[in-house]
Amino acid sequence: MKKAREKATRKYEEKEATPLIVEEPGEAYLTLPAAHTVAMLGMQKNAQFRSVSSDNDFIELIREGVPKEAMNNLMHKTGITNTEMASITHTSDRTLRRYESGDRLPQEQSERVIELARLYSRGSEVLGGLDYFKDWMSTKLIPLGDKRPKEFLDTSLGIDLLMKTLGRIEHGVFA
Structure with missing residues (x-):
């Protein structure tokens, strides 16, 4: 019994003595999320969006x-x-329908569109696909007060809450 304890202690000490080296993935770290968001918007071929690499x-x-x-x-x-x-x-629905495809949305609407694209991009990454994320968005969740995630999309704080919830899911914390 004493030998087993000594062996376990040695292994623990060896493990602790090994320095942890964490390296940033560099440029890929910045461009991957932006690229996914641009793809979610379907704007990969748009010159204005090609230069997007960060928030x-x-x-x-x-x-x-x-x-x-x-x-x-x-x-x-x-x-x-x-x-x-x-x-x-x-x-209004009518206002949205009035915009033509070449028109630019006002700043407030543009911001919400970008937030949604970032959320759906992140959600599809965390849950393993866009279809899984869309199902998740329509499912009542206890951590969200038994509400559907889609019900939180009308505010920036709601979208932020969903992003944080996805982060907890990614790290194995479900509640």
């Missing part, structure tokens, strides 16, 4: 206004209806 770049896009085409692509990929998008962006 700072998204801030400039939001200020300039996101093309309506990006919102349409996002709605198509995520299954968000026109009525739902109008509610999420705090505008």
Whole structure:
């Protein structure tokens, strides 16, 4: 028994003595999430979106206004209806339909479109696919007060809450 304890102690001490070296993945760390978000918007071929590599770049896009085409692509990929998008962006369904594909959305609506694209991109990454994430978005969850995640999309704090919930899921904390 004493030998087993000594052996376990030695293994623990050896493990603790090994220095932990954590290296940042460099450029891939910054470009991967942005690239996924741009893809979620379907804007990979748009020159304005090709240079996006960080959140700072998204801030400039939001200020300039996101093309309506990006919102349409996002709605198509995520299954968000026109009525739902109008509610999420705090505008009317009629106003959204009036925009033409070349038009730029106002800053507030552009920001919400980017937030949604980031959320759906992150969700599909964490849950293993967009279809799984879309199912999750429509499922009542106890940690969210027995509400569907989709019910939180109309506020930035709600989207932030969902991002944090995805982070907990990714790290194995489900409640």
